[in-house]
Amino acid sequence: MKKIDKTNFYKLWIAIVICTCIFTGLSFAYFSATIPTNTIVAGEKASDMDISLITPEEGYINVTGMQLIYDHEIEEKAAKSTFKVVTGNNDYAINYSISFVELVISENLQSTDFKWNLICLNDPSKNRQGTFAYASGNTFLLNEGLVIAPDSADEYELLIWLQESGVNQLELLNGSFRGKLSITAGMTVR
Numbered sequence: 481m482k483k484i485d486k487t488n489f490y491k492l493w494i495a496i497v498i499c500t501c502i503f504t505g506l507s508f509a510y511f512s513a514t515i516p517t518n519t520i521v522a523g524e525k526a527s528d529m530d531i532s533l534i535t536p537e538e539g540y541i542n543v544t545g546m547q548l549i550y551d552h553e554i555e556e557k558a559a560k561s562t563f564k565v566v567t568g569n570n571d572y573a574i575n576y577s578i579s580f581v582e583l584v585i586s587e588n589l590q591s592t593d594f595k596w597n598l599i600c601l602n603d604p605s606k607n608r609q610g611t612f613a614y615a616s617g618n619t620f621l622l623n624e625g626l627v628i629a630p631d632s633a634d635e636y637e638l639l640i641w642l643q644e645s646g647v648n649q650l651e652l653l654n655g656s657f658r659g660k661l662s663i664t665a666g667m668t669v670r
Contacts, residue, residue, distance in 0.1 A: 530630075549641045559641065580659030
């Protein structure tokens with residue numbers, strides 16, 4: 481009987497050692513492949529990867545005194561801002577998202593008629609549009625899951641406007657909007 485107990489003890493001991501080794505190896509592999517992200521606001525550069533956000537007006541977009549715009553007038557009359565996301569000589573591509581930080585939006589502009597359109601001038605697959613209906617808090621996400629190669633640039637145009645809907649929208653005309661463009665970035669593993 482003691483021999484069987486001793487054999488089971490050794491088997492159990494070997495199983496525990498093997499499971500510990502596997503768990504340690506998997507944990508090391510996971511944490512080695514996890515690359516931290518950085519939030520970069522206009523005019524700043526990430527510390528561990530070469531990516532920059534280049535904007536006019538230090539990244540701030542201020543919109544006040546807007547008028548209602550019909551669809552055919554958007555290109556001509558919408559508030560516009562252009563900016564670039566630029567990378568340097570990185571070992572990997574970089575995954576990034578674009579947001580507004582330091583967001584201040586008057587309550588009357590939290591409407592489906594207050595719209596935005598983010599246009600990537602060199603890659604239409606990165607275009608996105610939406611409304612500010614649910615904008616609240618300090619940040620507002622414009623687009624995420626974007627990937628940029630080393631030594632390249634993505635050029636964007638951001639349009640912001642009040643959409644004419646044909647009904648009384650006078651409450652929208654006294655609103656104000658201010659936000660600072662920001663990117664959050666992390667290197668991707670090939």
